[in-house]
Amino acid sequence: MALRQIRIMGDEKLEKACRPVEKMTPKLKQLVQDMLDTMYDAGGVGLAAPQVGILKRIVVIDVSEEGNEPLILVNPALLEQSGEQTGQEGCLSLPGQAGIVTRPNHVKIRAYDEDMKEFELEADELLARAICHELDHLEGIMYVRHVEGELFEVSEEEQQEETEEQQDRRKRKK
Numbered sequence: 001m002a003l004r005q006i007r008i009m010g011d012e013k014l015e016k017a018c019r020p021v022e023k024m025t026p027k028l029k030q031l032v033q034d035m036l037d038t039m040y041d042a043g044g045v046g047l048a049a050p051q052v053g054i055l056k057r058i059v060v061i062d063v064s065e066e067g068n069e070p071l072i073l074v075n076p077a078l079l080e081q082s083g084e085q086t087g088q089e090g091c092l093s094l095p096g097q098a099g100i101v102t103r104p105n106h107v108k109i110r111a112y113d114e115d116m117k118e119f120e121l122e123a124d125e126l127l128a129r130a131i132c133h134e135l136d137h138l139e140g141i142m143y144v145r146h147v148e149g150e151l152f153e154v155s156e157e158e159q160q161e162e163t164e165e166q167q168d169r170r171k172r173k174k
Contacts, residue, residue, distance in 0.1 A: 002034045003041055004052035009094045009142055013050050018057045018138045020075050024116045028056070032114050035060045036070050044092045046130045048137035051093050059134040063126045071121075076111035076135055085125065089133065089143050090154060098154045099147030103129045 007014055021028060031054060039047040039060055049058040059073040083105030090098040107128045110120050123131055133143055144151065 001037045001041075002030070004034050004038045006038065006042060006047075006092050007051055007053055009091075009144070011053075011093075013053050013055065014093060014137070014142060015140045016050065016055055017140050018048075018050055018055045020057050021112070021116075024074070024112075024114060028058070029114060031056070032058060032060065032072055036062075039092070040067060042092050045126075046134045047092060048134045050137055050140070057138050059131075059138065061127070061130045061134060063130055071127075072114045073109070073131075073134075074112040074114065074116065076109050076131070076138070078107060078109055078132075078135060079120070080106075080108040081128075081132075082106045085129065086148070087129070089129065089147075091133070091143050093142065094144065094151075096153055096155075097151045099144065099151045100149060101129075101143055101146045102148065103132045103146075107131055109135075 031049065035047050035049065035052060038052060045063050046059065046061040049056045057075045059076060061071045062069055081104035084102055085105040086100060086102040088098050089101040105128060106122065106124050108120065108122045109131060110118065112118050136143065
């Protein structure tokens, strides 16, 4: 397990658009695994490559209750979006803060998996929100641009409880 340092808002890497992945290399496959390890360790549901300082179009997401259904998106592209959902959103690159954000309730994307096999995916609700949030990172956009009203603090206790629940689910799957 290799953990990477998560960049915090204000880091210039988080403000840059990412380059497409032309070819999946062993180094990039290791990046994907490191991103999953980092996301799970931090208690997140998604992580984009620029959040660990790599300007490549790679995203990992896992919104499953058990924390055992990782979704790897390489060069993801949004094809369709519809509906609307408004809810609380946070980010591993802005710990302790959250805000209310409106996102599409349904999305359709095209991406490649870690073996560079193309696929399409339709997603609703939390997965749609996570996809939109992470795709924004690939364009150098932080969720705070979309926040309605003010950011608010999320207590360390709330964050810790959520992280412990996610870690417990992952342990049960092993």
